[in-house]
Amino acid sequence: MYIPEVKTTSIEVLSDNWFTLRKITFSLRHPDGQWGASQSREAYDRGNGAVILLYNPQKKTVVLTRQFRMPTYLNGNETGLLIEACAGLLDQDDAEACIRRETEEETGYRVHNVQKVFEAYMSPGSVTELVYFFVAEYSEEQRIHGGGGVAEEQENIEVLELPFTQAVRMMQTGEIRDGKTIMLLQYVQINRLLE
Ligand SMILES: Nc1nc2c(ncn2[C@@H]2O[C@H](COP(=O)(O)OP(=O)(O)O[C@H]3O[C@H](CO)[C@@H](O)[C@H](O)[C@@H]3O)[C@@H](O)[C@H]2O)c(=O)[nH]1
Ligand SMILES: [Mg+2]
Known part of the structure; x- marks a missing residue:
């Protein structure tokens, strides 16, 4: 090389x-x-980012979010709404601290163990951002509020809890078409975390 x-x-x-x-x-x-x-x-x-997929091995469900994303609205996404795993920008935090904070803000879950699975440049020809990828188990007892994101930032994030099989189908139909989300759903599939 x-x-x-x-x-x-x-x-x-x-x-x-x-x-x-x-x-x-x-x-x-x-x-x-x-x-x-x-x-x-x-x-x-735009700095670096972190993303996490919450999964529940008993219920075989995952937690995702839905929010308006202007750049997708400009490029073919008619409603502008996009289904994504919970994610956020790092600010000054390290990636794990960031993703714990974002998980709580956006989904309302306070998760215990988070596992880093990989990191990736998502658009290396034009965007500097390195994204850190995590997964974590969640359960109903860990829910401390309804989620939704930071009100002052007008995040208006809807929290979705879906059967994993449905999320997989939604990747196939194109209802889920966010790169980081697909990568994490496929990580769960490949490693059989919900079988
Ligand atoms: N005023 C203003 N606000 C902005 C702008 N760009 C982003 N914001 C706001 O800044 C906040 C950032 O929220 P985070 O939760 O920290 O980040 P994110 O937007 O969810 O980003 C995540 O997803 C991105 C898209 O997949 C990833 O690129 C990113 O790394 C991260 O994972 C959001 O409220 C967003 O609306 C802007 O140009 N102007
Ligand atoms: Mg976010």
Whole structure:
């Protein structure tokens, strides 16, 4: 594997509103030692994220959320509503602390053991974000409120508890079409956590 040397010649901030869009101009050194031509790439920095799938081995159910996602509304999702596993941006927290907080805010469950299963860049050509993936068992006793997200942020998150078999069907029909959610549902399938 050849690891290229990178020479960054400029970083321009194109937008710095809620998150930051930068244009980076750079060149890479080829295996023959020659520097390649200068190239530019835009990179959208919205920090890193974490996502969790809650599953109940007794009931064979999972907890998902439904919320309005403007970028999907702009691109073919007629209602803008998207079914997703609970997720959030890291802020200053580590990934596990973040996902515990988000789980409580969005779903109303206070989970005990959370297990990290993998991490992934979700859009590596354009978005810097690295997402940390977790699963956790949940039960009714762990429910401390109805969930719904942070009111001041107008999150309006609906909490869905579905039979796992139904969630799997919804991936096949396209009713579930969020990447991180599909990855976690498939993790549960492959590792037979609900059989
Ligand atoms: N005002 C304003 N608010 C924003 C903007 N972008 C996001 N927000 C708000 O910032 C909050 C972020 O909520 P989190 O729960 O921390 O993040 P998330 O939006 O659920 O993100 C998760 O899902 C994303 C999509 O799959 C992931 O990309 C992300 O990593 C994370 O997993 C939400 O209330 C969202 O509406 C913006 O441009 N302007
Ligand atoms: Mg969220």
